[in-house]
Amino acid sequence: MGIKVSEFGKTSKGSEAHLYTVVNSRGMAMEVSDYGATLVSIIVPDAKGRMDDVLLGYGDVQDYEKGTCYFGACIGRNGNRVKNAQAVIGGKVYQMEKNEGENSLHSGSEGYSGIIWDAEADPKENSVRFHHTGADGEQGLPGTFDVTVTYTLTDENEIRIHYEGISDKDTIANMTNHGYYNLAGHASGNVENHVLWLDASAFTPVGEGMIPTGEILDVEGTPMDFRVAKKIGRDIGADYEQLKIAGGYDHNYVLPESNGSIRRIAQVTEETCGRTMEVLTDAPGVQFYAGNFVESRPIGKEGVVYGKRSGLCLETQGFPDAGHHEAFPTTVLKAGDKYDTTTIYRFGVLSE
Numbered sequence: 001m002g003i004k005v006s007e008f009g010k011t012s013k014g015s016e017a018h019l020y021t022v023v024n025s026r027g028m029a030m031e032v033s034d035y036g037a038t039l040v041s042i043i044v045p046d047a048k049g050r051m052d053d054v055l056l057g058y059g060d061v062q063d064y065e066k067g068t069c070y071f072g073a074c075i076g077r078n079g080n081r082v083k084n085a086q087a088v089i090g091g092k093v094y095q096m097e098k099n100e101g102e103n104s105l106h107s108g109s110e111g112y113s114g115i116i117w118d119a120e121a122d123p124k125e126n127s128v129r130f131h132h133t134g135a136d137g138e139q140g141l142p143g144t145f146d147v148t149v150t151y152t153l154t155d156e157n158e159i160r161i162h163y164e165g166i167s168d169k170d171t172i173a174n175m176t177n178h179g180y181y182n183l184a185g186h187a188s189g190n191v192e193n194h195v196l197w198l199d200a201s202a203f204t205p206v207g208e209g210m211i212p213t214g215e216i217l218d219v220e221g222t223p224m225d226f227r228v229a230k231k232i233g234r235d236i237g238a239d240y241e242q243l244k245i246a247g248g249y250d251h252n253y254v255l256p257e258s259n260g261s262i263r264r265i266a267q268v269t270e271e272t273c274g275r276t277m278e279v280l281t282d283a284p285g286v287q288f289y290a291g292n293f294v295e296s297r298p299i300g301k302e303g304v305v306y307g308k309r310s311g312l313c314l315e316t317q318g319f320p321d322a323g324h325h326e327a328f329p330t331t332v333l334k335a336g337d338k339y340d341t342t343t344i345y346r347f348g349v350l351s352e
């Protein structure tokens with residue numbers, strides 16, 4: 001048990017970054033950094049009790065600055081893409097940064113994955129709390145946004161990520177964590193043999209620039225269906241337009257109604273080592289991204305070279321580009337309302 005703080009290098013602008021190492025009573029460890037409120041490592045046992053790091057990442061803060069994959073990053077105020085980088089709030093358009101062609105991805109270069117957060121370790125709760133006050137106009141969005149992200153490592157081998165925020169003007173709040181998982185160990189290569197169960201009977205297809213078309217499509221009879229667990233690699237190369245457009249799975253899945261409560265929405269299993277990961281959340285959607293564009297520039301932690309599909313993401317979220325689609329639940333946070341959402345990654349092993 002306990003929390004250790006160590007140095008994590010200096011950013012290119014000279015700010016010092018820190019690493020918080022949190023350990024639970026069962027020996028599981030999680031590391032988080034105040035740079036980007038980033039999840040840096042997750043060390044968990046496999047079915048034989050062997051420990052390994054199951055999260056892709058870098059060795060120091062400057063590599064995180066250079067990286068383009070958002071390894072373990074906290075994304076905000078708005079995750080995923082916005083068409084023409086135009087956020088719509090109450091009928092008004094707010095111009096965000098165009099950082100992916102004409103569109104915005106993960107809130108642009110002022111996004112929360114690239115800032116130093118105020119950090120507070122709470123050894124009693126086995127938590128690290130990150131706080132940021134986003135200025136009115138930050139990322140092109142209105143409102144002073146007071147935001148806290150808390151990472152807790154429980155004795156049930158869960159990582160709980162709790163997002164809380166409040167704004168003095170209507171704004172967008174749609175945050176996520178961009179962890180890339182490889183349950184066989186971050187250095188073990190391709191995740192196509194991981195088995196995924198996903199509790200979603202529909203997804204939001206995309207068109208040009210990976211922007212949602214606005215449709216909500218049933219997964220029935222398509223390679224997108226993970227309601228019966230299957231290997232990620234089984235259908236990833238299928239002759240199916242959505243998989244071709246995205247280069248594999250990279251889609252927002254529509255989750256069952258949550259009514260504000262946290263429910264279990266996914267399970268990932270790696271059969272050779274026996275590790276499992278369940279995902280629980282109150283969010284309406286999840287981006288299942290199979291790491292189709294992962295690359296090691298720079299080289300990963302421990303000198304590991306990552307490649308295509310070395311890790312998979314299950315980014316819990318509001319629907320992408322929600323402001324442009326009536327049928328999608330809103331991601332607008334009203335002035336004075338509380339933004340409050342939780343996602344849990346729970347680690348276990350297959351029983352014999």
Ligand code: BGC
Pocket residue numbers: 068069070080105210250251287289293315
């Ligand atoms: C997106 C991918 C993108 C990745 C890294 C994911 O959230 O869905 O399309 O390549 O982030 O930016």
